Amino acid sequence: MTVPRFWRHISARYNLTGTRCKSCGECYFPPRTTCPVCRRDGKITEYRFKGTGEVVTYTVVYSASDRFNKQTPYVLAIIKLEEGPQLTGQVICGPAEIQIGMKVRSVFRKLGEDRPEGIIYYGTKFIPAGRDLK
């Protein structure tokens, strides 16, 4: 991903900041500038998520594209945030540990890098809710 493309969403990627529609109360992550419920009647504001949620479904990826190949196998999941929206992210735990319904919370982590001399991407991953940060 190019630098400007990543940079535009740094706040959302680092802090789990999305949007909330004041007209209907729905929260969105990733951020949306148009509310799909209210459309023209929507009033979009910034919203920072708590970062707690649970695993809706998951996989363990064994074969990935170049940028993620060094990380395989890794656990990838769809997480339902407490405020409602669902997102895709990695869960830092063993392949045998992950399960549907598992409570998780967000952490700030390195996601990858382009090349040794390229930019380093940071963003949000998840860990099992009870686990200490190491």
Add this chain to the structure above:
Amino acid sequence: MRDVAIIGIGCTHFGEMWERSFRDLFVEAGSDALDDAAIHGEEIDALYVGNMSAGRFIDQEHVGALIVDYAGLAGSLHMPSTRVEAACASGGLALRQAFLAVASGHHDIVVAAGVEKMTDVETETTIDALASAADREWEGFMGATFPGLYAMIARLHMHKYGTTQEQLAQVAVKNHHNAAMNPKAQYKNEISTSVVLNSAMIADPLRIYDCSPITDGAAAIVLAPAEVARRFTDTPVYVSASAQASDTIALHDRRDITTLDATVHAARWAYKRAGIGPEDIHLAEVHDCFTIAEICAIEDLGFVKKGEGGPVTEEGMTALDGKIPINPSGGLKACGHPVGATGVKQAVEIISQLRGEAGKRQVAKAEMGLTHNVGGTGGTAIVHILSINR
């Protein structure tokens, strides 16, 4: 709107064709379709071509112009040619655009084609190009691969409905069996359940044999107004319905991860248009980019209730001699999946079956068939119903 018929079909071999180029492929499919319709080219009014990613696969855009040029229809005839893209549903969308052009009365003879040349780049590039069918910034960037996304559908389907890995494997076994009777298929070898279950894990629970392959290929169809179809062929096939529906591009934003609502809606609109129900369909080519995708497809198209896709597959309901044969061509899984060509190839297979020209894999009763083409994980779905009766 007027009725539309198909008067000609063409399809290349599917597979890894190192010796053939992008242009070789579509010229072959197009020429075969024109031969089949017994037309020379001057009669054609327009061309629609489905192609997902020539930009990534062969570094070539402006595919509409390239195709019409090398088909010999540009220099003197200056025929309009339009490339359409809806990821893996590009072919189905090309067919739909061609159908709309004829149905509206704006054009008479129109060619719908699909082409993809995927093996000119290394596998990692192909995997990454395919991932662009999903949300690049919020799925791909987080480490989601295409098999990974379908694996998450499979995992939840297993959790909610008790679907088993053996049932998923049965989709691959059946489709390889059908492809073994299809001279144009990429894989003409039979496989056993244990081969699938012992193959390399790609994204748990999906193994390599749960995944469709990387394929080169092209397919083409000639459409005409129904009232003149018999001037060109003794075996016209009629388009009873063409429907298209959308859903969120990201899997995580769906109402239900295990249901492709785009498929549900496209099917509903198509059945309504044709004045029939799913029980009236004799056979179908569905979008089995992964084994779980076929299980979801037969549920979402209404052939069985949600959650029953696994057990009915295991019981043989979808086999060639079953109640509703699914993917007689071998499907994306075994016939191959040149993404932009797939939607057109599906229609070519159903038309061959309706004409009674499908050889060893001929379905006994084939008068009304359905094609189901999906873009990404279900952001787009396109359904066509084809019939020998107008």
